[in-house]
Every structure is written in C-alpha cells, then in structure tokens.
Amino acid sequence: MIIAIDGPAGSGKSTVAKLLASRLNFTHIETGSMYRAVAWKAQKLGLDLSDAERVAETAKNLDLHFIPGPDGQKVRVDGEDASPYLKSVSQAAAQVAGYAGVREILVARQRLMGAEGDSVMEGRDIGTDVFPNAEIKFFMDADPVERGHRRYEELKAQGRDVDLDHIIEQVKKRDHEDRNRAVSPLRQADGAILIDTTKRTIEQVVEEMLERVQSYSATKIP
Numbered sequence: 001m002i003i004a005i006d007g008p009a010g011s012g013k014s015t016v017a018k019l020l021a022s023r024l025n026f027t028h029i030e031t032g033s034m035y036r037a038v039a040w041k042a043q044k045l046g047l048d049l050s051d052a053e054r055v056a057e058t059a060k061n062l063d064l065h066f067i068p069g070p071d072g073q074k075v076r077v078d079g080e081d082a083s084p085y086l087k088s089v090s091q092a093a094a095q096v097a098g099y100a101g102v103r104e105i106l107v108a109r110q111r112l113m114g115a116e117g118d119s120v121m122e123g124r125d126i127g128t129d130v131f132p133n134a135e136i137k138f139f140m141d142a143d144p145v146e147r148g149h150r151r152y153e154e155l156k157a158q159g160r161d162v163d164l165d166h167i168i169e170q171v172k173k174r175d176h177e178d179r180n181r182a183v184s185p186l187r188q189a190d191g192a193i194l195i196d197t198t199k200r201t202i203e204q205v206v207e208e209m210l211e212r213v214q215s216y217s218a219t220k221i222p
C-alpha cells in the first residue's frame, strides 16, 4: 500500500509521515531529502546550479540511501552522511526540483522504492505524478505564517541564528516556486483528502489520518 502525502513547506508533512509510518509499520520515504541531496552534491562539486543538464547528471550518478537509525533516518550520499547539511539547502533544492531531467531521475527511483513494500511517501507530487494510483492520498496545508513559525522554531532548536520575518518570506517564496513551476507543480491531487494543520496538534492530525487509513482498509481490504 502507498500512502501519498503532499503539501507545502512547514505543513507538518515530515513529522506526521514519520509518525504515521511508525504506527502502521510502513517505510517512510521523504522525497524532499532527495532533491536536497542533489542540490547539496551539486554545490559541493562547485557546479553552477543554473546548469540544468549538469545538475541532472549529478542526480543520475548519485548513490543515495536512506539509513534507518535510533535518531531517525539518515541520508547517505556517495558514502557520506549528508543529513546534517540538507536542511540548509532549501532554496537550492527548490531550484533543482524545477528541472525536468532531475525529476525524471528521482521519480523513477521513488517508484522503485515504493514498489518494495508498504510506504508512506511524502513530497510535492506524490499523489499527482509519482503514485497517482496510491491507495490513500493526503494533501496537508496550513496558514503560511504558522508554517514560517514552525520552520523558525525548528531551525532555532538546531541552534541556528534565524530571523522570523526572513523565514516567513522564504517559506512564501518557496511555495510560490513550488506551486508555479512548469513541471509537476505542487497541487492537491484528484481524490486527495485535505488536512489543514493550522492550530492543530501533531497528535490530532495523526489520529485523523490513522482513522482515514483504517476506514479505507475496512472497506477495501477483504
């Protein structure tokens, strides 16, 4: 079974997807990390990020693995743990995610990963493009100012020196890019259940999603 979760930055996707996957004993696949890994590697190689062809080449050659561990999932890129660096390449990730060549490579990998077993896969285009026939699709959203606050708290907790207004502006900018790009723009997939997480706790959201999954299983699985 595939549970697809899409939504903008700060909607709570990753936190909720992780909890949902652990409650259901499914694999959690955070596809945003894959776009981040490509951006990180391209920067590390000193590439010009506006060179779509070379960035796609980097994506193609990338040896990328999700490694489960006691402190959560780590992302290994070409033998190196890239996890500590990935949160700081948001804007670059959104840029490389706009290239059709990069998406083609990562989407093919995501389909293979999803085919390996029951998965909660989250991103921007899972229900629209990667797995349009996913058994259950969710679209998570929240007020952009609240999403900015969440991202701010997350970065502050990591000891980063951040400015709230700047973070809110960045969240809005990335939303605009993700929703308006030519290839696979962020949108609510047909048949996706809308979950507005504004002013709701993580537990409330996870409970609602679990109920949806259970009622799906009760009606569809003999």
Ligand code: C5P
Pocket (backbone or CB within 6 Å): 009, 031, 032, 033, 035, 036, 090, 093, 094, 095, 097, 098, 122, 123, 124, 125, 126, 174, 178
């Ligand atoms: O989810 P996360 O914030 O880590 O994603 C980083 C960026 O990767 C997003 O802003 C988006 O541009 C891109 N992305 C995408 N498609 C996905 C997942 C992420 O375009 N399935």
